[in-house]
Amino acid sequence: MAELLAGDLVKAENPELAALAARPYAPRSARPIWLQIYDRLADAIRQELVSPGSRLPGEVYLADLFGVSRITMRRALALHQNEGLLQARKGVGIFVRQRPRRFLIRNDMQFAESLLVDGGSISSKNLWLGRGRASAEAADLFEIPPGEPVIFLHRLRQLDGAPIYVSRKEFPISRFPDFEERYHESGSVRAVFRNAGIKNYRRSETRVLGGFASKEEAEILEISPQTPVQYVTSINRDASGKVIEFNRGCWPMASVELVFAIND
Structure with missing residues (x-):
């Protein structure tokens, strides 16, 4: 009633x-x-x-x-x-669903800088930080044997409290042996990089692939399983060209418009 x-x-x-x-x-x-x-x-x-x-x-x-x-x-x-x-x-x-947000992909910008938001508030939620077996692609990029342990950081990004993006990052332990401690201190991957002496780094590659949300992704992003999504894979390198981060992210298809900018 x-x-x-x-x-x-x-x-x-x-x-x-x-x-x-x-x-x-x-x-x-x-x-x-x-x-x-x-x-x-x-x-x-x-x-x-x-x-x-x-x-x-x-x-x-x-x-x-x-x-x-x-x-x-x-x-x-x-x-x-x-x-x-x-x-x-x-x-x-x-x-x-909110109007699609524009996400600017450049090799010198961080997530919060890249998401073009008019008046929205971006927040992060850590889903898991730990160590495990490297994915095959990460092991190849980090130049370590298959199955060697790496650092994992799974993180959810929210816009005005609504989930919009989930990422699964991998980092080489040899470069960041105290990653967990440093990350807990700052809550920032960039701060961890700086603490390790990496002041400048760039995104060397970004790949986009369409797909459908898995049950786990759907639960995290609060969408229905099999909802169309965009998978974005990115690779970050330090000034010497060494890979320091391998990231795989997932956006609901209707929530984002990817903008590829050509740097001057």
Whole structure:
């Protein structure tokens, strides 16, 4: 009852969405009802009848608004979640994905500098810091035997509290034997590099590959499994050309626009 009363308030505050939902449906034989609802939700998002970053009304209210069952409404919402336009946050609700953020890829810029944000707040959350067997590519880049231990740092980046990017970094132990201690002191990879005598370094390579979120990635990024994502692999080298960092990151496809800048 409380949700339906809240729904009446939403209807009053957003008559355009209510009008979109009230349009007669085409025959089921032409297009299933749940896909027609999917189309209308897509129109509402494109026309910003629901604001980017805003929370959608509850499933019960939306089903009532569109005159369908909760199961039908759930199918339409799930498809948008799979495609990245909607984002479900556990225990909070379903949100409209923020407008794609521009991420400037240059060989001399850090993450916080590269993410072009107008008024947003970027924060980091460490997911895991420890040592383990190097990936095959990292071992080759660090010029160490396959399976040798390296330092791992898994980190989540958030924009205004919403997860937008997860990274899995590897570092050679020979260059940073006290990485964990130094990182705990500063919370900064750049500070660890400086402590090791590396004042200048650059990104020597960036690769982008499309894919679909794994169950683990989906849980971390608060998206549905198999949502389209962009995998970004980058390599950082010191002034002598030695590889000091191998990074593999994952962005929800709809959340970022990658901009490749040509340095002067």
